[in-house]
Amino acid sequence: MGTPTNPKIVLLFSGKRKSGKDYITDLLISKLDPNQAIVLKISAPIKSFWAKSNNLNFDHLLSASSYKEQHRRAMIDWSEEERCKDPGIFCRQAVEMYEAVEKPLWIVSDVRRPTDVTWFKESYPSKINTIRIDASEETRRKRGWTFTSGVDDEPSECGLDDYENWNWRYSNDDDNQEKLESFLTDLTDFVKEHLKS
Numbered sequence: 248m249g250t251p252t253n254p255k256i257v258l259l260f261s262g263k264r265k266s267g268k269d270y271i272t273d274l275l276i277s278k279l280d281p282n283q284a285i286v287l288k289i290s291a292p293i294k295s296f297w298a299k300s301n302n303l304n305f306d307h308l309l310s311a312s313s314y315k316e317q318h319r320r321a322m323i324d325w326s327e328e329e330r331c332k333d334p335g336i337f338c339r340q341a342v343e344m345y346e347a348v349e350k351p352l353w354i355v356s357d358v359r360r361p362t363d364v365t366w367f368k369e370s371y372p373s374k375i376n377t378i379r380i381d382a383s384e385e386t387r388r389k390r391g392w393t394f395t396s397g398v399d400d401e402p403s404e405c406g407l408d409d410y411e412n413w414n415w416r417y418s419n420d421d422d423n424q425e426k427l428e429s430f431l432t433d434l435t436d437f438v439k440e441h442l443k444s
């Protein structure tokens with residue numbers, strides 16, 4: 248059973264497509280006790296609903312596949328309509344879907360909008376730490392990104408470009424594993440300290 252004290256700490260990760268959010272959050276969770284931490288994707292309830300109603304494969308939609316890219320535009324349109332009715336809908340559904348309340352540390356790997364940040368900050372005051380992963384267009388292109396009109400110029404990709412209150416920022420440009428390890432050590436030290444209290 249979850250405890251009313253969870254979450255003790257929430258890390259919100261944001262970054263452009265192919266900046267490396269999944270890569271970094273996967274590495275981060277691998278360094279933590281699985282009983283203490285969980286990765287949440289706000290996109291998971293969107294993809295789950297989309298997969299069910301269109302008879303598609305949910306795991307393929309969730310992974311870094313070209314399959315996901317094919318359906319991205321349509322999912323954005325539908326989810327936008329839902330978000331207009333209720334801005335916190337997918338954040339709340341993600342928390343429920345992952346049974347996140349069982350774990351004290353939540354790592355949200357795909358924060359895309361100011362309303363996502365607001366919802367978590369209002370729901371779990373003083374528990375939130377925001378992290379922006381930066382990568383140049385050149386780097387993102389090398390990782391398979393191509394500019395897609397109607398996706399990369401929409402609020403779902405640009406909504407947090409002007410947000411300035413990041414608690415942490417990481418430049419994930421050079422695939423330098425030593426630098427990344429050092430960043431992850433800082434982060435794990437920070438969360439372990441919070442989990443003690």
Ligand SMILES: Nc1ncnc2c1ncn2[C@@H]1O[C@H](COP(=O)(O)OP(=O)(O)OP(=O)(O)O)[C@@H](O)[C@H]1O
Pocket residue numbers: 262263264265266267268269270271311390419421422423427
């Ligand atoms: N520091 C790194 N070193 C080596 N490879 C990396 C690094 N960061 C990202 N990558 C690789 O770049 C690709 C894109 O990364 P990833 O899927 O994590 O991006 P993302 O921000 O989650 O993208 P999207 O928003 O499209 O889901 C992956 O193949 C990943 O393995």
